[in-house]
Amino acid sequence: MADNKDVKYEDSMLYRIRHSAAHVMAEAVLEEFPEGKVAIGPPIEDGFYYDFELPRPLTPDDLKNIEKRMKQIIRGNHKFVRKVISAEEGRQLFHDQPFKLELIDGLEEGGFDEHGNPLDSKVELSTYSQDKFTDLCRGPHVESTNQINPKAVKLMKVAGAYWRGDEKRPMLQRIYGTAWEKPEELQEYLKKLEEAQKRDHRKLGKELDLYSVSEEVGAGLILWHPKGATIRRLTERFCQDEHEKAGYEFVYTPHIGKAQLWETSGHLGFYSENMYSPIDVDGQDYYIKPMNCPFHLHIYKNQTHSYRELPIRYAENGTVYRYERSGVLHGLLRVRGFTQDDAHHFCRADQMPEEIDFVLNFCLHILRSFGFTEFKAYLSTMPEKSVGDPARWKDAEAALRSALERAELPFDVDEGGGAFYGPKIDLKIKDAIGREWQLSTIQFDFNLPERFDLTYIGEDGQAHRPYMIHRALLGSLERFFGVLIEHYAGAFPVWLSPQQASIIPIADRHLDYAFEVQKQLKAAGIRVKVDERSERMNAKIRDAQKEKIPYMLIIGDQEEEAQQVSLRLRSGENPGAIGIEDFIRMAQKEIAEHV
16 A cells, blocks of 8 residues: 555545545446435445445446446546535535435534534535536545546445434445555455455354354344353353452342433433333333443442552453344344453552553453454543543553553554543454454543542541543453454364364274273363264364364274374374374363463
């Protein structure tokens, strides 16, 4: 990519190219469907999209024709011309485009921009025109279509999308495309996309029998199958052991709480659209919990704490439920019910820098234990509207920044991007094919300690307000599992593999010895099964490789006579004959080292 890495995406040439390609696509679509209605068409992370209301569903042939016409328009070298207009001029210009008229009303009132994003104040209305197409748009765009390389543009797919993301509004057809500065970048992106599709956790989850989602149970609710549940159990067990070593205390909290709890926490005021309808219990409203925080605060508040007790660290794998629109649900990555590995730290002001160092390094330690090695952090600072003493904000931001610097983590600063109740660090990892995933969050909170009147007794005998830190490390077990599947392409490290070894007898006469070997391996803590099916050996090996089982132990006459096994690996390597004890030592070493 030609743009300087320090340039923000929104200010880059690539952003302009994609924004302009979206307009070219809209022109091509309206040529094909003159009666079509145009909605919004912004650039996104890897390309662009545009939403349309069209007389019929688009087909793959339609996409080919639209893309072909786009390239013709691009080669026409048409200028992009900006024009400032009044709201009335906009209504006349887009008199037959209802979505544009709605956007103009919002822009005039300062409600939403032309991409549907909320605004704080009125903005100048403008249009951009190229060739025969004009759209309501703030830009920016390239100067002319000849700055778009037609060999670096491709339409990808069509999906459904509700207008403004509202299920009660019209369902539109969203055309996704991608555009790059050079054809080589497009090809590189397509290869990466192909690899990502092979790693898709939804596909692998089904093939490896890890989890499922049932419409009868409910969309966005995960059913963990035995193999997936094994990985979850191992993940939880490891993390719990590490938390206890690090001085965390585990707590358990209810799945529902009275309305008063959520009023005190502010969730009913600020978060109610993500909460489910209340349940009537003895004439009082109870809500299914969207977060664990208020319960942890009540545990803290249940007794008086001395300054000597701090820091206090509560941890919980707490299942929460949040309403997500059906259109955004996505396998394990976006669900309605999930288990957060939550923790809340309560500390004194003088302990804060050390506590931030501790929690950041603990997050890095756990993530490294799962095989992640590349990290980037994002520091979000005090927004315009906030609660809490500005001096506290300044101290908290300095502690977060210093911790990142001491950990030698690359980070970007999002000035004013913190929540109203405190600054935060978002920690992202890179997976095996270079994609970034948001996992850990370390969040200060100056709001809830005030709302719940948390205190500790200081050295002076007076009540003081503790600092509070929210921390989600893996984020949620569901989402983390999805990331793990895609990172390892389903070939989990030995310690996490649901089945670590498959014993493959060549003939039925080798079954007795195979079960003797299985008994020894199980006694050594290795998850193993004998494949006693009446299939040929090569078929059993193929099936074990498809299931991504790390070790295949072949047993025939020679192996039984020598009290050995013939070792094959899922990678296709064939180390050959090995004694049972030697194999156990090798496997245990790899398990202990998280290989």
